[in-house]
Amino acid sequence: MALDLTESMGPNSLREERSKVEFDVEAMKVVWAGGIEHKNMADKIRAIVTNDPVFEKVSRPQQDRKTLLKNSLKKAAHAWKIIQEKKLTEQEARLLRYYIDEPNYTDLHWGMFIPAIKGQATEEQQKKWLPLAYRMSIIGCYAQTELGHGSNVQGLETEAVFDPSTDEFVMHSPTLTSTKWWPGGLGKASTHAMVYARLITDGKDYGVHAFIAQIRSLEDHEPLPGVTVGDIGVKFGNGGYNTMDNGLLRFDHVRIPRENLLMRLASVTKEGKYIKSGYPKQIGYGAMVSVRSYIVKDASDILSRAVTIATRYSAVRRQFGGGEGNPETQVIDYKSQQSRLFPMLASAYAFRFVGEWMGHLYDDVMARLSVNDFSTLPEVHACTAGLKSLTTSYTSKSIEECRMLCGGHGYLCDSGLPELYAAYVPACTYEGDNVILLFQVARFLMKSLSQVGMGKKPTGEAAYLGNIQGLATKNCGIKQGGEWMNYEAVVEAFQARAARLSGACALKLNKAPDVEAAFEEYSTDLADAAQAHCQLIIVDKFAEKMKSAFPGQGTRQILEVLFFVYSLDLINKHAAEFLSTGYLTSKQLSLAKDQLRSCFRKVRPNAVGLVDAFGHTDHYLGSILGRYDGDVYPNLYKAAWNNALNESTVTEGYEAYIRPVIKNQTQNSHRR
Amino acid sequence: MALDLTESMGPNSLREERSKVEFDVEAMKVVWAGGIEHKNMADKIRAIVTNDPVFEKVSRPQQDRKTLLKNSLKKAAHAWKIIQEKKLTEQEARLLRYYIDEPNYTDLHWGMFIPAIKGQATEEQQKKWLPLAYRMSIIGCYAQTELGHGSNVQGLETEAVFDPSTDEFVMHSPTLTSTKWWPGGLGKASTHAMVYARLITDGKDYGVHAFIAQIRSLEDHEPLPGVTVGDIGVKFGNGGYNTMDNGLLRFDHVRIPRENLLMRLASVTKEGKYIKSGYPKQIGYGAMVSVRSYIVKDASDILSRAVTIATRYSAVRRQFGGGEGNPETQVIDYKSQQSRLFPMLASAYAFRFVGEWMGHLYDDVMARLSVNDFSTLPEVHACTAGLKSLTTSYTSKSIEECRMLCGGHGYLCDSGLPELYAAYVPACTYEGDNVILLFQVARFLMKSLSQVGMGKKPTGEAAYLGNIQGLATKNCGIKQGGEWMNYEAVVEAFQARAARLSGACALKLNKAPDVEAAFEEYSTDLADAAQAHCQLIIVDKFAEKMKSAFPGQGTRQILEVLFFVYSLDLINKHAAEFLSTGYLTSKQLSLAKDQLRSCFRKVRPNAVGLVDAFGHTDHYLGSILGRYDGDVYPNLYKAAWNNALNESTVTEGYEAYIRPVIKNQTQNSHRR
Ligand SMILES: Cc1cc2nc3c(=O)[nH]c(=O)nc-3n(C[C@H](O)[C@H](O)[C@H](O)COP(=O)(O)OP(=O)(O)OC[C@H]3O[C@@H](n4cnc5c(N)ncnc54)[C@H](O)[C@@H]3O)c2cc1C
Ligand SMILES: Cc1cc2nc3c(=O)[nH]c(=O)nc-3n(C[C@H](O)[C@H](O)[C@H](O)COP(=O)(O)OP(=O)(O)OC[C@H]3O[C@@H](n4cnc5c(N)ncnc54)[C@H](O)[C@@H]3O)c2cc1C
Ligand SMILES: [Ca+2]
Known part of the structure; x- marks a missing residue:
């Protein structure tokens, strides 16, 4: 009896999801790409990669190291040929290497050497x-x-x-x-x-x-x-x-x-x-800002990729419920699944926008450097170090969280997630260990505060520290849940928390006889302050982005929801800092949680649309669980038969190592 | 010029660490093993595995799938031969399979079938x-x-x-x-x-x-x-x-x-x-308790293994500081490194003791089942489900954290940590998805509270819920940091937090017209309550363990420090719950943090001793970074040369894919 491999209900589930989406997905693709030119360029390059068999990548987990390297050299040579033949621009060539999605020597040649x-x-x-x-x-x-x-x-x-x-x-x-x-x-x-x-x-x-x-x-x-x-x-x-x-x-x-x-x-x-x-040795800072803005954008790409897989699969996967002829519940309908998934979805957008802003920051730095204006560099250095640290750490953790959201099947390489994690996670270590980077931010914050004490105004994203007195004394005034749905209220909460944490650290350092020893002693508090500072930047840039115009129907509305998902989730996760600094009361925190839950309800019908808007191809995703068409089960089944162990029905090693066990012949039984 | 591979200072660093240890490591080995007989048995089996070349495992990351499977079948057959020839007991045979440290079919045959x-x-x-x-x-x-x-x-x-x-x-x-x-x-x-x-x-x-x-x-x-x-x-x-x-x-x-x-x-x-x-279908519960107590003990083993690697390497690794002929600072001396590492070290001991207690729980359940007493089963079911969830989730995350603590070198398979994580992490999914297990605990807690309302006293580890009124009203009385160093004060804090979180959930469910819908709506709060309940159990069992006698000089003292590291770190990490429920003030929280820092100072000289006490062999660790002798660098260097890519100086693929790039011959240049 031949097995029917067309019976899967996944495609129907995703079709239905797509029919429920409340915003213009094509317009959102432009927002995500950072403009229509970027989108067109990405589409062009994605098409090249997707249609070229040399860039096939799903067989990688089955290859040994020598084969992996040789194939990677082959891909690099082939890409180089395409770059030359199609006369790709530098930016297009970078994108091509990016979408080939395989680390190799050209990354370092072009990216570092x-x-x-x-x-x-x-x-x-x-x-x-x-x-x-x-x-x-x-x-x-x-x-x-x-x-x-x-x-x-x-x-x-x-x-x-x-x-x-x-x-x-x-x-x-x-x-x-x-x-x-x-x-x-x-x-x-x-x-x-x-x-x-x-x-x-x-x-x-x-x-x-x-x-x-x-x-x-x-x-x-x-x-x-x-x-x-x-x-x-x-x-x-x-x-x-x-x-x-x-x-x-x-x-x-x-x-x-x-x-x-x-x-x-x-x-x-x-x-x-x-x-x-x-x-001036600061001349090298431009390159650093540029590298880090790429890292942050990459983080948003990688995060959005993992989230795409988990979101689509959560809409396809059904477990429990149903009965009486009804299909079971899509796991994306479980609130616990949503509370894990949707903040990552929102973070992908948040990281995208802050990465975009870092691109502008780079232009600003370059303009200043050309006239020997180094005044903003310490702030820019701290800010970009911190954003590299936060976004790569969060993205790494989130890939694993997305994998767990896929249950057992996430553990198969066919899900695309294990290899994504393994290849991405060193981003927490290279270009600066993420913990050490936070200390650099903390040093900057402490220095800024001591300069504030001497009357000097901090610049850029640290400007709020100039108002530390105000931020340290005025507590949150929210009385009703709805008041949380307010950009200024949210940004102020993050400013107050960041300023208070930094202020508390500065106080401890000031009191200490040996500042370096005190910095060591309170290093975890200092890292917390640094993290709060960087989260504020991301929240602030997201809020700023919301002031711009958006193409397409419904895009602004859903991005607004994502802003509040991003920020209220952070408030919830770091509630201890908002509470212990006295800025929030438990009641206000609880109101924020209620609002967060209601935001999740607004995200739910748009979730698949929001990941479709990332525009990732099936090639790039490299995931059966995350397929655009939702046809998960038949393809998992087919893929299983492509694995080396299924080349024969009876396994290699049977005669030598299984049969003797079953037949009780592992010992030299004659001798006994 | 031949490279001197004996110059490493790692061995000296560890020798010095060992000379500073303040407690009797050999006695602690007995505590860890759960008695001298267990230790002797473990030693006997470890010696068999370590000395047998068939059980070699470090070459695994270089093997393709077929080779991996075939070798694993070979190991299974060989182990079976040993089990028969040496007439190992069932427990010894299980240990043998455990120390071979390679998942294969015998796990399921013996463990599930x-x-x-x-x-x-x-x-x-x-x-x-x-x-x-x-x-x-x-x-x-x-x-x-x-x-x-x-x-x-x-x-x-x-x-x-x-x-x-x-x-x-x-x-x-x-x-x-x-x-x-x-x-x-x-x-x-x-x-x-x-x-x-x-x-x-x-x-x-x-x-x-x-x-x-x-x-x-x-x-x-x-x-x-x-x-x-x-x-x-x-x-x-x-x-x-x-x-x-x-x-x-x-x-x-x-x-x-x-x-x-x-x-x-x-x-x-x-x-x-x-x-x-x-x-009665409950008859199967005994097996379930037994399986879960093994999972929790395994978690302590795996966690202790990752912690051993990170601790020893952190004592060997030096970075920054020093100068004027002094060696650089051991990274284990950085407070941020300690604040990440030491709570994991303490958790390994905490999990060990709660796993040991689960063994006794099993005996108790079996005794009751034999007289058809099912009264304790719901509580036991919830408790063991929750402990499985908590310990496997924490252990998985911690392996990655230990890897990060090793910087870049942790990312090499030679560190032992990448494969340890990959092989262990599905424990979060199999034997019950960890999130779903927490909901089972939450359902039990809600049911218990409603029964308390009806005058029924909860049993076992849920007994504290009988006193929910008292726990909900009496806040922490601590005024001075030193008062935190008190078992009752700590246990009471965990009871109050758990009771209050559960109580708040029960209130919400009671008010809801549709309890199931409300359970869904507040599922994250319910999961938090479940987690708080299970952390209380671990803290409580650790405190209980401290009432027993310990062999050897200094063992009790350092275990006491670990108890406070474990519990105060949890209070710090989950501070929002202690604060928002009103049990702790920010001031009391800050006092707890100070105490935690002072506990870290007490752990520091004993850290290497505490991981030595786990008794892990180099074979079991499978890690160059975690070697007992600390001889890290020469062995990393030697291992690199054993990898397939170094079989030739010029790589496979050079002629086909590198030379044409360098020589500008990727395009058919003649045709252009
Ligand atoms: C390495 C490995 C070995 C295994 N070995 C065996 C074996 O020997 N024998 C065997 O029979 N099985 C085995 N399994 C299967 C394992 O038991 C299942 O993967 C596990 O039970 C989880 O089920 P699932 O994969 O269907 O996840 P799903 O149930 O599909 O979970 C997917 C997501 O949905 C969420 N979810 C599901 N239901 C709910 C709900 N009601 N409320 C809220 N959220 C929900 C989950 O939390 C998860 O995030 C193994 C799995 C692995 C990974
Ligand atoms: C995949 C990958 C690719 C790489 N590519 C390159 C490359 O192309 N070129 C290149 O030159 N390098 C490369 N690197 C190396 C990388 O830059 C380093 O690994 C990174 O800088 C971290 O340094 P480390 O490994 O020495 O960690 P360490 O500095 O040894 O860190 C170990 C631990 O000590 C802690 N620590 C260290 N100092 C302090 C301190 N002062 N205070 C508190 N804690 C401290 C760290 O936080 C960490 O927990 C790569 C690494 C990886 C993993
Ligand atoms: Ca392989």
């Missing part, structure tokens, strides 16, 4: 290296971290000792812990590395500087003499980040030309004299 | 099946979940229609969604399955019952006629749970003898008449 050259090389050096890199005649990676040092960059041990007799630097790895360790693309692909090493000349150590070192032959790809290079091993997840060749690198007195020191900030003369260029 | 027979088969049936199963002449799995139904067991669709003409049941999978999906060991190994199917006789559907169905030939292991069986595919993680053959199963009118219905609770006569046995 080239920007580092732009930021730290002199114009002359740029003229030499950039064309090579743009043509990919060389492949570069970013070799900063060592086995012994990651967060503490100043502690790096690799040495570059200048030898005036040959006008060269001698690169050397003096200890085991000085081995470069982690750089992506280093292990197998790169020909060159941006190496961070201690510059030593004339016996003096000038600290860590950037050098370009060739590490493999451009003819046969063999490591150059004195260079030891390899892959550091298997990482979290099956496919995951294992398509990337994170590498190790050791130098045994390898000589590179003096000119390979990137000399924009400092140079060494032929005679070995170290000279600062006088160029 | 056999217990189900014991619980649901008549004595006659047991006489037939148990000897076969004990000898492993058959291999059984537990086939409950279907593609379409997991949590809702009553919704299962597989049919067993009785045919009196042949005295057989006809097993059939009528729909795609009725396909059995997930059962461990089903995909490739099992010969038999405990199948949950709707019993239909004489046209009437009697709901879901358990049947034993043979699915593969005992001669050649081929699926029997009418049986479709296979593996469902790759799951989360590289090795992870992929050594297990979670399977799918379909029946096409497969006939099994009538006697294969497990008939302890109900039977069908030759004529097709359905007869209830009159046997």
